[in-house]
Amino acid sequence: MNAGPGIVGVGETPALRHPEPGCNTATLIAQAVRLALDDAGLRPAEVDGLGLASFTLRPDRAIDMAWRLGLTLDWCMQDEMGGASAINLLRHAWLALQAGQARTIVLVAGDHFSGADFVDLVGRYNRSAQDYLSPLGCAGPNPLFAMLTQRQMARTGLRREDYGALCVAQRAWAGANPNAAYRQPLTLAQYLEAPLVAAPLGRLDCVPVVSGACALVLRARPQGVHVTLRASGARYNADQQEGDGLVTGIAGFAPALWAEAGLGPRDMDVAGVYDDYPAMALAQLCDLGLAPADDLPGFIARRIATRALPVNTAGGQLSAGQAGTAGGMHGLAEVARQLLGRAGARQVAGARFGVATGYGMVQLRYGMCANAAVLAREDA
Template sequence: MNSARHPGIVGVGETPALRHPAADCSTTALMAQAIGQALASVGLTPAQVDGLGVASFTLRPDRAIDLAWRLGLRLNWCMQDEMGGASAINLLRQAWLALQAGQAETIVLVAGDHFAGADFAGLVRGYNRSAQDYLSPLGCEGPNPLFAMLTQRQMARTGLRREDYGALCVAQRRWASANPNAAYRQPLTLAQYLDAPMVAPPLGRMDCVPVVSGACALVLRARPGGASVRLLASDARYNGDQQEGDGLETGIAAFAPALWRQAGLGPDDMDVVSVYDDYPAMALAQLCDLGLASADDLPGFIARRLATRDLPVNTAGGQLSAGQAGTAGGMHGLAEVARQLLGRAGERQLNGARVGVATGYGMVQLRYGMCANAAVLAREDA
């Protein structure tokens, strides 16, 4: 198939995940760095960009158009999304339609956040009105207590033990060791995982994403000239159960069969997989929803496919090791799949990777995430 007939992802840029950013660090500077890397990777300049999509919590009081002005971009298409871990795939889906419709020729998608001092605590305390009015006054600040209860439920239903979650975290740390941008690259043993301080039982420190500052960007072109990554299929569900389900099944389960039909592929065809891993329990839930794992044998699946790295999942380390830079957490996995399919993943590059899937998940209300989406991607050559 002639790739010139289809839009394509052609460039990826990502800053290091900073646990202790410098005093002069800013969200705008991080985004500019990621965009600059992504454009340079394909020999483009800001003057060639006519579309911009932005996801950020901490860019405020600026918006996407303010960032465009600061970067000197003159645009035909501009969009902003603040749906957390679902933002990246939301932006990708809309940018793809814009390129197909001729609304732009070159679109940059960027997600990023910078947290200093008490910034993150303030964000989660006032995340939405549910947090402000009901959760924070009870001392339930942030998602850790909510997902601790969800993890307890998953353990009771599936027979998972802390050792099983630990095997997932250890495997992702091994992937992160080959990612120079990851916040944590040093080896992690199961004993270290189990000995880490408890945060909200059964969640220990290694089960909770480390908060970092950083940004990630993708470059899409309406008519890519060389190798590119094509969007084969995508879907999403928002507020699928009105927060009345048990949280162990995301909205992905509802659309996965249609997603695979649209792609003309199945879960077993995937060469690389990125699932949104704010917690190990949610990574496993999404792997089940996609049809890559079964809830009836999750301990066996982890031992056979994840601990051995037989199934390449979160090959940049995932957020659990690479870090969660706010909304850039959702872009991290999407960018890694694109990077692998473009053959630009460095030491962790998979041989012959041609197709992959990435998911997004997020926006906690009273109990768990309300937004879930996924994209199936494939490499196309000129």
């Protein structure tokens, strides 16, 4: 019986393509927090810690959100690592709970995007993009990841049909997720017929930008069924942007991650990988040891398409949508939900162990931040 902290609640708002007037980042974050606390059976008065990630909450910050939520805190943290924020917050919150700095911590990530909001975020993403990419007419991540996808195809023999099979499989999972942006079935023909965005990337290789928020509730001394953190790892700025982009920072810490967990890739019942593009989802699966780098087409056909390895069971960002920083919590929340046994129609029977990854903050060429967490179900 684990005597340490545990995840006891998950909350996620619907992914909104066209938010109603009056909807904003603060209201979405508040909604996700309420949903997570309801899922945990707790009241706001029981929360004494808050970890928050958002691109669009400004000028407000985590402490402003605490005031809006009526929370009095002993622990407060804000993170700005994009797709890697959720697991980074989880790691810090876990240490805080173990150290007695808080008893109940809510982690939340959320963003609200209008068309103008997203254009502004891309245009001001970082100084390097402004100085070196924008003058070349390279706006946003699509051109960069198109080149990475081309490289992956040349190296591994992957075809567009293989990426399509991954997208079709994730859309099938999304069909059972009421919060997903896209729930209608997707065929391989529809995937291949979608307009090209930046060859070889088609529209369905790119995440739909949505508004939304996601939250987790952690307790220092959980009662009943909960999810524990068996191991975690992180690697930031792993190669000074001098690699090929197809090996993430996860590769550098994966052996230590599995050793700490006392488990291996074959023990995982469910996986949630950061899927800003199919190529990067596959890269992370390889880095974790869940997929063979020398037979990715076969892996997709045998393991992903058949659900032999349940990957991104809420649809992933490619179907559920990317709500800014909430996209980085999407996979983590879904793995926790599966292990808690609260995934509804998409529940993986008997799921006890899972792994989630974070990836993000694209510099000149690819993401600088990568992390992962191995989670386990603990019964009462």
